[in-house]
Amino acid sequence: MSIKWGGCVWCFCLLLPFDHYASEVVSDVDIVVNQLGYPRLAKKRAYWINASTTQVKLIDMETGRTKQFPVKINRLRLDQKRTVSTVDFSRLTQVGWYRFQAGKQLSAPFQINDDVYNPLLYRLIRALYLQRSGVEIEDRETGVSRPPSHIHDGLIYRADSFHMKNEWVDVNGGWYDAGDFGKYVATTTITIAHLLEAYRQVPSLFHSVAFQPEELKKSQLPYVLQEARIGLHWLEKMQRSDGAVYRKVSGQHWPKVTGPWNDPQLRYIYGVSSADTAKFAATMAFASRIYAAFDTTEAKRYLNAAIRAWGYLARTPKQFIDWKKEDDSGSGAYMSNVHDTETSLLTDVDDRLWALAELYLATKNEQYKTIFLALYTPEYLDIFEWKNPALMGIWHLILSKKKAFTFLQNDLHAKAAEYAQIAQSQPFFVANDRFIWGSNKMAAEAGLLLAWSSQLAQSLNHSFKYWQYSQSQLDYLLGANAFNLSFVTGFGSLSVKHIHHLYQNASGVNLPGFLVGGPNEHAQAGIAPKGLGMLSYVDNEKSYAVNEFAIDYNASLIGLLAVYYAAFKER
Template sequence: MIATAAFSAQAGNIMVNQMGYLPSGDKFAYVMSEVASDVQLVSVADGRVIAKLERADSVSLPDERQIAAIDFSRVTAPGWYQLVTKGGQSVPFPIEADVYEPLNERLVHALYLQRSGMAVKDRMTGMNRPQSHMQDGQIFRTDAFHKTGTQLDVVGGWYDAGDFGKYVATTTITVARLLEAYRQAPQLYAATKRPGSDKPAIIDESMYALNWLLKMQREDGAVYRKVSGASWPAKVGPWQDNQPRFIYGVSTPETAKFAATMAFAARVIKPYDTNLSRQYLSAAIHAVNYLAIQEEQYIDWQVGDDSGSGPYIANKFDTEPSLDTDVDDRLWAYAELYITTGQDKFKRAFQESYDPQWIDIFEWKNPTSMGVWHLLLAEEKGELREQLVNDLDQVASRYRQQSQQSPFRVANQRFIWGSNKMTAEAGILIAWADFAKGRIDNRSSVQSQMDYLLGANAFDMSFVTNSGTYSVRNLHHLYRIATGVSLPGYLVGGPNEMAQSGVAPKNMGMLSYVDSEKSYAVNEFAIDYNASLIGLIAVHHAYFNHY
């Protein structure tokens, strides 16, 4: 209990979603049980008591403190409010119809701030940095097409996280999640355009990354895995990282994720650029043709490949069964190619490989659920659709149950590296199952995942930088550390029981977190983290609109 307080100096007794709530949405807050039971909702404008609220039964945090939920969903009038007891008060929060739109814009814009291969001059944040990594990159190890040291043009793309590596695994996942958010709720993005662009910013960002992915495809359709230096960069700006940058070997998991993302992108991008749409689809088909020849999982990896970048394969920390196979990645590819081309051979390939064990949250480790979701949308009826709906709902029911039993109603109970992303994806999975069943029964569970990420947690803190009264201040990000520039709209990884950086407390579940720039294992941003929260906002929006 003492340790937890030390890691969150501002933590209060009443925790809320610090970005606020929708008038017709679900509204939960959380109170430490030692606080007096009389909780009042007060208008900030005039101090009036709007409602007297009751607490639900308490549940225990890992340090044995007791947390009780408060439901004030019946309050629908727009305005600014606080929850007040004799023992404390919450931060002020709004109830407004567009309460998440500025946050959503920041989350998308953060990806622009991660661009490599160009100068970034940003009016919103004041970031003004020169072009960087314009020599990417050299082939690291001789393969069938290129010798060691061969220079290829792989300039561009996003920096994956707080350092300067660029990865196909997370870029594909991020692009697909952005495109799905746009497909799900296009009205959320229509008005947000960059100067000089006729496209929504979320489409601009996706295309910037997609065009880098095209450069990562080898002549035979296989896709290289990543681009980085052989050593981890120093705490400098990206333009100061002058070490040689290498292109690391191909793999079937990345190639399958590439095929899926390109096939999906071909559908979404077509209204904006038909030529690029055709190019994306051609690249997807080229990739899946390579997979047809390379039937078993293949990863060109050797010791030393990860001396300056993340592995993004099975390792001592990432041990999920999905990393022992590429079936999950291929399933996603087959689904997207079937939907885009209409060719039955891809549907047959999906059915022949399908096993419900692969349905889980959408992430680089296992992307199957995105393919399942899109097949559900494409198949209006039939045995396949019925099976996929039931399989999806069965997995969602596990997350719903975990949400109901957890402090702060958190659906994800694996507090490992990137747990905040997993929390957002669990919320999306719950929503997908609802929509597939034609219901809106679990909207409050989806809301609760947003609430947790945006302040309704044991730290009384939003996990998104510059978003909320109390938000992450000490982001682990080399550019921020080197320059002191504030980077708004960055979702950090969150509680991680393994605490690999040796700073956060270990084995404390959702309490294994500290807001420290030294703690990269909990306080680093990654592009796919932001993408998952963007996707969560989109499905939440869909509950109140036609989904």
């Protein structure tokens, strides 16, 4: 039986049987790099798997000139047979195209250029447009064209005090969460927050012509905020009259491999959740601050929605989820379950902390700060994700420079030190040692946390060296890994191709700028190899547990790229 791995059989040389339909797949190119490249002043590292000498040759692809760089022989292991060594070429700052050579081995080509990530950042945002629900899609840049889909969303799945079972409520719009057609408050809020934070940090970048699609170049509102509106307007529809927010919209069964307009299922609105209501409150309050500069009426509407959501939370002091097992027969749980077991999912305090921080900053009402201080403990400070979103609010409180929040700076630096220590112990300096569902997102978020800590230290004239580990997360996601593979479709000379995405799988349509979940040692689809940590990956469309895209994955990388761009433009 022949198996096509990654669409490019030639780039993989080690195929060892593992279960009935899975293999350990590692690139036969031993020198791996960030295939997009590096800013001039960035920490620049290449990695050599099983290095055979202490020198490696760098080739200037324009002039043909070569330069020798030392190889730091490490003892960090991919497995029992392979080590990963480091080539540090940070002193190279000349703009151009390069590649490494060792014997007959040639790395992927890469650039040195300060704007090297701009096309990627744009396409990561534009990918959200391709995920829109309920509207016609016409993307001149990719040629993607599809009719409106799921325009009748949706029916109340289970009666509550406000709606009858099967009552229709308009929840049309928003983004499809991933490769199927579910829409979730949990990931929509996280995605919007990253878009807003990216704009907040480097507004000049997003006002540039390069970040406006052709059809929107005359708009006064930057495209990144126009796209965020798609999620915000859908979220507004998901709020109940008492302030509570419904969790998700989907069919009762997992859809077939088809375009979304062909999905025949009735679509249901599933019960409210206090955690999702808190995420909603935080996102709306944050949005009110950002959009106030463009539309005060819109900003007030968002803030009022956030305040109503907090009213519900104030009346519901403990975590509440209107959930039954059948709710997840055709969609993801996005709550504590057999796959997502983090202790943060057993409480909604982390979600409330984010909401309280954003409400305080939006309203200046001291009651929100008082409740935040009463609830907060350092255990809630970790990477920003739907499982624990507290960090975004903590970061914004730190930026407010209030003396009451100086303790949060110390907690942030302490958590960053933990992730830096993980990076030091891992091949490719990956600041994540939990290779589970969405591990690529977790690596990006760890890079962002490290960057925020470094950014804060830099503003206080302290010397923090965590920028190098933020760069390492970008490098890993964009090719400096055991597979010599960029985990973002269409970016890098060798990028993931066979993503789990029902529309792409059915039509073959080109979807560039989609970040996949990455190595997952549980490999729930039974395709990728299990139990191999960062080697538990395969580029196969059936392997949904490692190769599915999700909007919050893209959002994490958007966040990391934005903070990185700001850092190097400020130097």
